[in-house]
Amino acid sequence: MRQPPVNTIALDAIKAWKITAAIYVGVLWILTIAHIVVSIIFDWPLWYVFISILISVLCTYLFVFLFPKLRWKRWRYEVFEQEIYIQHGILIVSRTLVPMIRVQHVDTKQGPILKKFQLASVTISTAATTHEIPALLEEDASELRDRISALARVDEDDV
Template sequence: MSTEQLQKINRKGLTVWRIHSGLSTLFLVMGTIALFFILKKNEFNINYVWIGIGLVVLHLLLFVIIFPYIRWKRWGYEVREAEIEIQRGLFIVKRTLIPMARVQHVDTTQGPLLRMYGVADLTISTAATVHIIPAIALNEADELRRRISTLARMAKDDV
């Protein structure tokens, strides 16, 4: 499966995903510390500390460094006149074709982290489901939203 013709999402998306995962790792660390204090009152064993540190380091490697990068590398999209193609995945690569005639509405969304990096998620809604193209540069996301909306109206007029 070639991704050469597909447009890649913004590199800032990788940074946003890593920060988001880093924040979840922070909660894991706080939970681990709380668990250590609970265990300290009972039978405290230094091996528990090493196991906790090992789990945190493993979580950091996988969910903050490796998995976001693989996810970013696999993400791709292309907007054509008759359809939108989206490719995504971590271990299993999924490719979706959305016919323009099925598009009901298109939104852009920005949380605080996305706003800080000047990117937005593009949400494409059909009757059956919602598809999200993450981390597109804000001006590009707005232009893409208008383009998809226009193409969807034209496709519905042709039907």
């Protein structure tokens, strides 16, 4: 069996993922508060309220505090001359090999949260799908994009 890829993504990815998750969980908490208010108005059983609060607390712990760290630990990538090797996943670890000959184009993208931490993601497009290496330092993402593009171009010339 092949060894896992060696390159990791930026450590600030954890902070960026926590902020993103906090935004989504914030919406969940707003819905939970609305549920509590509606339960009081319509005199619904109290256990409905406890279940919604329990779900919100559990989601907050999992998505804001636990999963970003686990996700960062599992994300690995490596670029070879003939292929790109990507590993990711928390419970189910996925290892993907993308042949350079199949790469159609490579992009970098950066949203407002990634920009705050000077991070960018690299997306690798093939005819079948798109693969992403998230949350790399901006300079590393640009270098990786250019390197993959050059390697993919060389492979196309060889065919």
